[in-house]
Amino acid sequence: xxxxxxxxxxxxxxxxxxxxxxxxxxxxxxxxxxxxxxxxxxxxxxxxxxxxxxxxxxxxxxxxxxxxxxxxxxxxxxxxxxxxxxxxxxxxxxxxxxxxxxxxxxxxxxxxxxxxxxxxxxxxxxxxxxxxxxxxxxxxxxxxxxxxxxxxxxxxxxxxxxxxxxxxxxxxxxxxxxxxxxxxxxxxxxxxxxxxxxxxxxxxxxxxxxxxxxxxxxxxxxxxxxxxxxxxxxxxxxxxxxxxxxxxxxxxxx
Amino acid sequence: xxxxxxxxxxxxxxxxxxxxxxxxxxxxxxxxxxxxxxxxxxxxxxxxxxxxxxxxxxxxxxxxxxxxxxxxxxxxxxxxxxxxxxxxxxxxxxxxxxxxxxxxxxxxxxxxxxxxxxxxxxxxxxxxxxxxxxxxxxxxxxxxxxxxxxxxxxxxxxxxxxxxxxxxxxxxxxxxxxxxxxxxxxxxxxxxxxxxxxxxxxxxxxxxxxxxxxxxxxxxxxxxxxxxxxxxxxxxxxxxxxxxxxxxxxxxxxxxxxxxxxxx
Numbered sequence: 001x002x003x004x005x006x007x008x009x010x011x012x013x014x015x016x017x018x019x020x021x022x023x024x025x026x027x028x029x030x031x032x033x034x035x036x037x038x039x040x041x042x043x044x045x046x047x048x049x050x051x052x053x054x055x056x057x058x059x060x061x062x063x064x065x066x067x068x069x070x071x072x073x074x075x076x077x078x079x080x081x082x083x084x085x086x087x088x089x090x091x092x093x094x095x096x097x098x099x100x101x102x103x104x105x106x107x108x109x110x111x112x113x114x115x116x117x118x119x120x121x122x123x124x125x126x127x128x129x130x131x132x133x134x135x136x137x138x139x140x141x142x143x144x145x146x147x148x149x150x151x152x153x154x155x156x157x158x159x160x161x162x163x164x165x166x167x168x169x170x171x172x173x174x175x176x177x178x179x180x181x182x183x184x185x186x187x188x189x190x191x192x193x194x195x196x197x198x199x200x201x202x203x204x205x206x207x208x209x210x211x212x213x214x215x216x217x218x219x220x221x222x223x224x225x226x227x228x229x230x231x232x233x234x235x236x237x238x239x240x241x242x243x244x245x246x247x248x249x250x251x252x253x254x
Numbered sequence: 255x256x257x258x259x260x261x262x263x264x265x266x267x268x269x270x271x272x273x274x275x276x277x278x279x280x281x282x283x284x285x286x287x288x289x290x291x292x293x294x295x296x297x298x299x300x301x302x303x304x305x306x307x308x309x310x311x312x313x314x315x316x317x318x319x320x321x322x323x324x325x326x327x328x329x330x331x332x333x334x335x336x337x338x339x340x341x342x343x344x345x346x347x348x349x350x351x352x353x354x355x356x357x358x359x360x361x362x363x364x365x366x367x368x369x370x371x372x373x374x375x376x377x378x379x380x381x382x383x384x385x386x387x388x389x390x391x392x393x394x395x396x397x398x399x400x401x402x403x404x405x406x407x408x409x410x411x412x413x414x415x416x417x418x419x420x421x422x423x424x425x426x427x428x429x430x431x432x433x434x435x436x437x438x439x440x441x442x443x444x445x446x447x448x449x450x451x452x453x454x455x456x457x458x459x460x461x462x463x464x465x466x467x468x469x470x471x472x473x474x475x476x477x478x479x480x481x482x483x484x485x486x487x488x489x490x491x492x493x494x495x496x497x498x499x500x501x502x503x504x505x506x507x508x509x510x511x512x513x514x515x516x517x518x
Contacts, residue, residue: 016432
């Protein structure tokens with residue numbers, strides 16, 4: 001229904017999708033501007049950085065498209081409309097995610113996919129079937145990991161209602177971080193996004209395997225294939241946090 | 255006096271959103287770290303890029319995060335005014351014995367003041383603890399920086415006011431607000447310092463009004479603008495502020511002539 005309603009205003013839809021596309025492309029414009037002045041960043045060439053950019057943008061774009069709307073939970077608690085959803089005989093999570101389903105978010109997804117396609121032909125990878133398969137696998141796992149971060153961030157809003165921006169630091173911040181190679185960042189920061197909030201599994205570790213680059217922190221090679229396990233664990237954790245949040249929820253009242 | 259009260263009220267209003275302010279501080283700090291490291295990698299390759307040293311580049315990165323919410327570089331910020339125009343409530347505002355533009359400017363300055371205390375000071379302090387920043391040691395430079403940041407907020411307001419007034423004709427100015435926000439991100443130096451842009455683009459970008467939002471105040475802070483260049487920077491900001499405010503006034507009088515109040 002929301003898909004049809006957004007498509008009804010064609011000009012507005014086109015404009016917003018384009019804005020979404022252009023807004024996320026600003027990050028890539030920054031990377032292009034940097035590479036107009038240097039030939040490598042942290043030891044990585046432009047196609048390699050573009051590959052990192054494409055994979056994490058696509059993963060975040062997909063997660064945002066499907067469940068990104070849960071970040072509106074805080075607003076729903078404040079205006080009391082969450083109670084309406086709780087009364088309906090359908091899972092609250094699905095209702096919030098689907099409410100105002102914004103197809104215009106395809107802009108970011110499309111932009112990430114374009115950069116990814118551009119980069120795959122230019123990076124020095126011997127494309128065997130296994131390596132080709134790795135690209136969709138890491139995208140899906142990355143989308144699940146980002147989706148779990150969105151959900152856990154939204155669940156946190158059951159307690160801190162107007163802190164919606166907090167999860168931006170993990171989703172959009174994480175996305176900006178993963179666009180650049182791990183060699184750019186301090187070891188403690190890399191440690192944090194590997195072991196505390198395992199965003200490194202979205203694209204860094206699998207991409208380093210594809211590019212034949214050394215791993216950060218001296219991690220063993222097999223960590224590149226942990227994506228599905230990490231994604232499953234994070235999804236389970238986020239689901240627990242969400243369930244706990246819904247149970248603890250008391251309506252606003254006066 | 256009235257406008258001081260409006261500014262103070264706006265300051266207090268934003269002070270009540272404590273969790274949101276804390277969340278904003280965390281986000282600005284996280285982005286500050288990420289951008290600072292990418293700048294370090296860039297200046298490691300080209301040590302004097304754009305005439306900045308590595309410490310100056312790091313300071314620029316953190317100044318950007320500190321001013322992002324103050325000058326509202328990324329977002330619209332006058333949604334409320336736009337909504338009042340769309341719904342027709344603006345007719346009531348026009349009837350009040352106060353100037354519309356000054357009223358909203360005062361409210362925006364109050365908001366910017368609070369944001370400076372929270373989202374401005376904290377990220378810059380964290381950045382200074384974590385990285386060797388090139389912050390000025392003398393009070394006058396800090397004073398010039400604050401004056402320049404204030405002029406940046408006025409230019410930012412004047413631009414957003416024009417976008418909001420477009421709702422008189424477009425009804426929904428969110429498309430224009432989006433285009434405005436994107437140009438602002440790119441041409442303010444938020445994406446990359448304008449001096450680092452290649453060749454002619456760098457020169458052209460530094461003449462546009464958006465350069466007044468971040469590039470000029472940051473250059474003053476890191477000591478890239480001193481003496482006559484500092485005064486030229488302030489004059490540049492003041493000129494754009496005056497021109498854009500005057501344009502806003504012109505558009506406002508054209509718009510208010512257009513308003514037809516539906517009687518009951």
